Amino acid sequence: MQTDDLITVMVAGHRPVDTRWLRRATWFCALAALTLTTALVLLILGVRADIAGAWLTRPVIAKAMLGASVASIALVLFQRSLRPGLKPGRALPLVAIPVALVAAGALVTLAQAPVEQWSGLIFGRYWRACLVAVPLYALVPLVILYGLARRGAPVDGRLTGACAGLASAGLATLAYSLHCPDDAAPFLATWYTLAIAAVAGLGALLFPRLLRW
Amino acid sequence: MRRKREQITWRELQDVSLQELETQLRPVFLAAVAGDAAAYRLFLDTISMRLRGYLRGMLARAGRTEPGEVEDVLQETLLALHLSQHTYDPASPVTAWAHAIARHKLVDHLRRSGRHAGNLPLDDEAYQLAGPADDAAAEARLDLERAMAALPERTRRLIDRVKLKGASVAEAAQAAGMTETAAKVAIHRGLQAMAHFLSRRGERPE
Numbered sequence: 001m002q003t004d005d006l007i008t009v010m011v012a013g014h015r016p017v018d019t020r021w022l023r024r025a026t027w028f029c030a031l032a033a034l035t036l037t038t039a040l041v042l043l044i045l046g047v048r049a050d051i052a053g054a055w056l057t058r059p060v061i062a063k064a065m066l067g068a069s070v071a072s073i074a075l076v077l078f079q080r081s082l083r084p085g086l087k088p089g090r091a092l093p094l095v096a097i098p099v100a101l102v103a104a105g106a107l108v109t110l111a112q113a114p115v116e117q118w119s120g121l122i123f124g125r126y127w128r129a130c131l132v133a134v135p136l137y138a139l140v141p142l143v144i145l146y147g148l149a150r151r152g153a154p155v156d157g158r159l160t161g162a163c164a165g166l167a168s169a170g171l172a173t174l175a176y177s178l179h180c181p182d183d184a185a186p187f188l189a190t191w192y193t194l195a196i197a198a199v200a201g202l203g204a205l206l207f208p209r210l211l212r213w
Numbered sequence: 214m215r216r217k218r219e220q221i222t223w224r225e226l227q228d229v230s231l232q233e234l235e236t237q238l239r240p241v242f243l244a245a246v247a248g249d250a251a252a253y254r255l256f257l258d259t260i261s262m263r264l265r266g267y268l269r270g271m272l273a274r275a276g277r278t279e280p281g282e283v284e285d286v287l288q289e290t291l292l293a294l295h296l297s298q299h300t301y302d303p304a305s306p307v308t309a310w311a312h313a314i315a316r317h318k319l320v321d322h323l324r325r326s327g328r329h330a331g332n333l334p335l336d337d338e339a340y341q342l343a344g345p346a347d348d349a350a351a352e353a354r355l356d357l358e359r360a361m362a363a364l365p366e367r368t369r370r371l372i373d374r375v376k377l378k379g380a381s382v383a384e385a386a387q388a389a390g391m392t393e394t395a396a397k398v399a400i401h402r403g404l405q406a407m408a409h410f411l412s413r414r415g416e417r418p419e
Binding site: 001002003004005006007008009010012013014015016017018019021022036080082083084086152153155158212213 | 226243246247248250253254257258261284287288291292293295297298299300301302303305306309310312313314316317321346350352353357358361372375376377381382385396397401402404408412
């Protein structure tokens with residue numbers, strides 16, 4: 001078939017195209033993923049025992065804000081990474097802002113505490129649980145975002161994967177903050193950050209292999 | 214905007230700079246995305262000349278000079294453009310969008326055919342350097358033909374009718390006993406299947 005014939009066929013099958021669908025779908029998928037992940041956390045792990053008194057305190061809000069801000073930034077970049085010709089990779093360092101704020105908070109806390117308490121502030125009671133739960137629950141949004149990525153045109157699979165990973169970990173952080181009983185800022189800065197980085201790495205590793213078009 | 218579009222002809226679009234091309238082509242593509250088939254035709258004719266020049270230059274740098282190969286990658290790129298129209302951001306340059314897709318398909322093609330794409334010059338400058346538009350379509354190799362052969366009978370006949378006889382979709386749909394909308398959906402699915410076939414080919418040695 002000649003190129004001119006191919007063009008004739010494409011024109012014959014042409015219909016109006018909705019260029020805003022991708023953006024709507026991204027936010028819809030994120031919302032659905034958040035709802036599903038939160039439901040799973042609540043069903044499997046349950047809320048923290050003191051949720052009634054704790055949910056408006058600074059540590060819980062800090063956790064939720066970390067998750068929400070990382071997820072929001074990453075989702076915007078994820079959506080843009082599905083559109084060829086845009087260069088969302090340049091804005092990726094923005095994700096470091098919420099992480100840096102949390103790290104600064106952690107340093108202030110540590111500076112104000114005696115050295116003997118540092119270990120307790122960093123490791124808390126359940127650091128292993130956090131390190132396992134956040135990446136594990138992040139798989140739910142990650143699968144959903146992968147399904148969406150297949151409907152876009154990602155020309156940089158690694159970037160799309162990293163953004164999807166960051167967004168998924170952010171959403172999982174948001175959900176897990178309802179359960180996690182460890183409130184110290186150094187704990188948040190260490191284990192949540194590690195968990196988020198791990199999921200971002202997983203996305204960056206997997207997506208380029210899976211997204212072929 | 215409508216009048217402006219009618220004033221643009223092929224000839225005028227052939228040798229303009231990238232900036233001019235963008236200025237002229239964006240309103241055309243926006244009209245196409247809104248459903249204007251004539252604008253879509255103009256967009257595809259124009260961008261394919263431009264991309265043929267780009268792909269020929271890049272393939273030559275990779276040591277490939279067979280014209281049929283240029284045409285193959287161009288056809289794959291055009292299919293990808295067609296199937297990815299919804300990924301165009303109306304606030305961004307349409308030439309950058311098309312070029313990013315062409316580059317992706319080129320790299321994919323070189324990877325599949327066992328050549329390293331690592332030393333291809335990076336996008337922006339290379340696009341500028343890629344030289345004049347090229348309307349000398351070469352004979353494509355048989356890839357798209359084989360992709361067609363893998364389609365269901367009904368879809369293949371519909372596509373053949375539109376392609377060969379230059380029949381309008383309405384006529385082709387009537388001849389196939391379907392509504393025009395159903396015919397367009399069938400053509401869309403057929404093109405999707407062909408793109409899928411092409412991107413899978415060569416994954417394993419045949």
